[in-house]
Amino acid sequence: xxxxxxxxxxxxxxxxxxxxxxxxxxxxxxxxxxxxxxxxxxxxxxxxxxxxxxxxxxxxxxxxxxxxxxxxxxxxxxxxxxxxxxxxxxxxxxxxxxxxxxxxxxxxxxxxxxxxxxxxxxxxxxxxxxxxxxxxxxxxxxxxxxxxxxxxxxxxxxxxxxxxxx
Amino acid sequence: xxxxxxxxxxxxxxxxxxxxxxxxxxxxxxxxxxxxxxxxxxxxxxxxxxxxxxxxxxxxxxxxxxxxxxxxxxxxxxxxxxxxxxxxxxxxxxxxxxxxxxxxxxxxxxxxxxxxxxxxxxxxxxxxxxxxxxxxxxxxxxxxxxxxxxxxxxxxxxxxxxxxxxxxxxxxxxxxxxxxxxxxxxxxxxxxxxxxxxxxxxxxxxxxxxxxxxxxxxxxxxxxxxxxxxxxxxxxxxxxxxxxxxxxxxx
Numbered sequence: 001x002x003x004x005x006x007x008x009x010x011x012x013x014x015x016x017x018x019x020x021x022x023x024x025x026x027x028x029x030x031x032x033x034x035x036x037x038x039x040x041x042x043x044x045x046x047x048x049x050x051x052x053x054x055x056x057x058x059x060x061x062x063x064x065x066x067x068x069x070x071x072x073x074x075x076x077x078x079x080x081x082x083x084x085x086x087x088x089x090x091x092x093x094x095x096x097x098x099x100x101x102x103x104x105x106x107x108x109x110x111x112x113x114x115x116x117x118x119x120x121x122x123x124x125x126x127x128x129x130x131x132x133x134x135x136x137x138x139x140x141x142x143x144x145x146x147x148x149x150x151x152x153x154x155x156x157x158x159x160x161x162x163x164x165x166x
Numbered sequence: 167x168x169x170x171x172x173x174x175x176x177x178x179x180x181x182x183x184x185x186x187x188x189x190x191x192x193x194x195x196x197x198x199x200x201x202x203x204x205x206x207x208x209x210x211x212x213x214x215x216x217x218x219x220x221x222x223x224x225x226x227x228x229x230x231x232x233x234x235x236x237x238x239x240x241x242x243x244x245x246x247x248x249x250x251x252x253x254x255x256x257x258x259x260x261x262x263x264x265x266x267x268x269x270x271x272x273x274x275x276x277x278x279x280x281x282x283x284x285x286x287x288x289x290x291x292x293x294x295x296x297x298x299x300x301x302x303x304x305x306x307x308x309x310x311x312x313x314x315x316x317x318x319x320x321x322x323x324x325x326x327x328x329x330x331x332x333x334x335x336x337x338x339x340x341x342x343x344x345x346x347x348x349x350x351x352x353x354x355x356x357x358x359x360x361x362x363x364x365x366x367x368x369x370x371x372x373x374x375x376x377x378x379x380x381x382x383x384x385x386x387x388x389x390x391x392x393x394x395x396x397x398x399x400x401x402x403x404x405x406x407x408x409x410x411x412x413x414x415x416x417x
Contacts, residue, residue: 002180003283003350010182013194015288018202018279022263022292025206029262030255033213037235040220040228047222 132156176357180281180350198279205266205279234262238403245407246414253410256296260289261403268349268395272388280398281349283342290338293406301413312416341405348398352391359384 005011136152184191185200216231224232238258242250264280271278279285301309313330314323362380367373 001177002182003281003346006284008182010184010194010196011284014182014196014198014279014282015284017195017199018285018288019292021199021202021206022259022289025209025263026255026259028206028210029213029259033210033217034235034255034258036217036220037213037231040217040222040224041232041235043220044222 129156129160132160174358174361176354176361179277179353179357182282197277198282198285201267201270201277201279202263205263205270208270209262209266234258238262241400241404241407242410245404246411249414250407250410253300253407257403257406257410260293260406261399264289264345264402265396265399268399269392271349271353272391272395278349278353280345281353283346286342286346287338289345289402290342293341293409294338297406297409297413300410301416304414305416309416312412337405337409341402345398345402348394352387352394356384356387356391359387 002008133152133156136156137147137149140146140148140152182196182198184195185197186195189195212227212234213231216227219225219228221228235258238261239254241261242254242257246253267278267280267285270276271281301312313327313334315326315330318326359380363377363384366380367377369376
């Protein structure tokens with residue numbers, strides 16, 4: 001096995017060159033190459049973080065706007081409802097007042113009409129006695145040929161009283 | 167050629183040969199070291215060219231560079247925990263060096279430097295030196311309390327201390343032998359089945375048809391070896407991170 005041929009002078013030279021090459025590679029990577037990668041990765045990480053933060057801020061702003069919008073909407077709705085309720089109440093009040101006034105006027109008219117009816121009836125009743133008396137006298141005149149004015153008046157009165165019209 | 171001589175020679179692929187002419191031979195620069203240099207160059211190029219654009223939305227190469235960075239960073243962060251960040255370049259270098267060594271070795275004519283025990287042991291020894299130095303620097307003399315857990319009865323010390331010392335010293339051995347054995351086994355298998363393809367292919371009229379069987383095995387093996395190449399680099403990095411956790415936190 002050539003790997004175990006430690007008498008070969010190339011073997012020790014191989015190790016010396018290994019140490020040199022590995023050392024130089026380590027130096028180059030640690031000093032120049034890897035910091036470069038780290039800088040790029042760090043830059044990307046920072047940029048992504050910044051973008052995420054901006055997105056977060058925008059989202060918070062949008063949330064606040066939505067909340068404000070909701071508050072304004074609910075406030076407007078409450079105001080509208082209050083206005084509607086007030087209008088309804090005033091309308092009802094007005095209607096009640098109007099109907100009350102109407103009822104009062106009607107009652108007044110009814111009363112006046114009733115009073116008019118009563119006077120008309122009274123006058124009609126008064127005229128009834130006169131008509132009855134004249135009619136009775138005329139009838140008596142035709143039938144008997146004599147006038148009994150003194151007796152006719154009380155008799156008509158009695159008859160009217162008996163019918164409840166006197 | 168192995169097939170021409172009628173025998174299977176699976177081990178000559180691990181033979182070190184000097185490259186770059188007489189200068190390479192003079193400084194003992196083998197093809198193994200050339201592949202190390204290639205891997206180091208590819209790793210550096212991946213990161214440097216990949217991150218050249220410094221784009222916020224990465225392209226393909228930058229995605230690859232960032233993915234490798236974040237993968238190893240995830241290992242170090244989850245295993246070492248608090249105070250692990252300063253060891254990240256070390257673990258990253260180890261992981262990429264082993265991964266590229268394993269992966270480059272799967273290319274035809276390429277050499278797998280992680281299939282040399284000396285190389286893997288060298289890497290494991292670097293890890294061992296680093297974790298011991300870190301533990302000594304952070305905890306001073308208290309580091310030696312690591313070999314005798316607090317609260318254990320004192321009369322057990324003659325048993326516990328040697329066991330703990332041996333287990334600590336065996337870390338580089340297990341770390342290196344695991345990687346070395348995995349890579350050697352994979353490459354020997356590939357070579358053996360590849361030799362079968364050539365040998366069976368020479369068996370007259372039916373030969374080419376029979377030879378497709380070991381060829382199919384090799385296709386599957388290559389897929390398996392890619393998995394192993396990645397897995398062994400991952401294991402190397404994660405064990406290093408666990409050792410670093412022990413060094414930083416002492417249990």
